[in-house]
Amino acid sequence: MSRTRRQVLALGGGAVATLALPRSIPASPIGEVEMVGTARGERIWFAPRGLAVAPGTTLRFVNRDSGNSHTATTYHPDLYGRPRRIPAAAEPWDSGFLLPGESFQVTLTVPGVYDYYCIPHEMAAMVGRIVVGRPGAAEWEGLSEETDDMMPEKLAALPSVDAILSRVRIGEDGSQ
Structure with missing residues (x-):
């Protein structure tokens, strides 16, 4: 089968257009934290904590x-005037109120320990901790010394950094 000049030009133009498309940027690994509660609402928590x-x-x-x-x-x-419990170079975040089924995303780039909470359920110890990177890494900032505004029950609900690091990590090899 011989091709006409028009067919060859069309194929060549399509190839050039394909090469001119922007290259996709590799996506960052994505992890998920669920906000969950019992059916009657007597218990609420972040999963994983x-x-x-x-x-x-x-x-x-x-x-x-x-x-x-x-x-x-x-x-x-x-x-809300709370003591800082995230790395000094990190940007604080507040998702705002999320209704059932809604979500919020944040990308964490600064190594260290991030403690967070649910505004209406903090008193019920709905708190969580994220460890970004590893202790000893450049710019690593460990646990905050500030505990004045946290009740012992909330502090006790936060897992230790060692316990968190002993579990599966997200993003080390692009998997969860």
């Missing part, structure tokens, strides 16, 4: 609790 991720990981907080709205809010002076 503690998580280890590589720098550059995007976390998605998803409200899977059909009966409550929740937030994912870092402890930081810029957010």
Whole structure:
């Protein structure tokens, strides 16, 4: 079968157009933290409560609790005057109130320990901890010494950094 000049030009033009398309940027690993509760609402929590991720990981907080709205809010002076419990170079975040089924994403790039809470359910110890990177890494910032505004029950609900690091990490090899 011989091709006409028009067919050859069309094929060549398609190939050039394909090469000119922007290259896709590799996506950062994505992890998920669920906001959950019992059917009657007597217990609420983040699942998992503690998580280890590589720098550059995007976390998605998803409200899977059909009966409550929740937030994912870092402890930081810029957010409701709370003592800072995230690395100094990190940006604080507040998801705002998420209704059932809604989600919020944040990408964590600064190594260290991030403590966060749900605004309406903090008193019920709905708190969580994320460890980004590993202790000893450049720019690593460990646990905050600030505990004045946290009741012992909330502090006790946060898993230790060692316990978190002993579990599966998100983003080390692009998997969860």
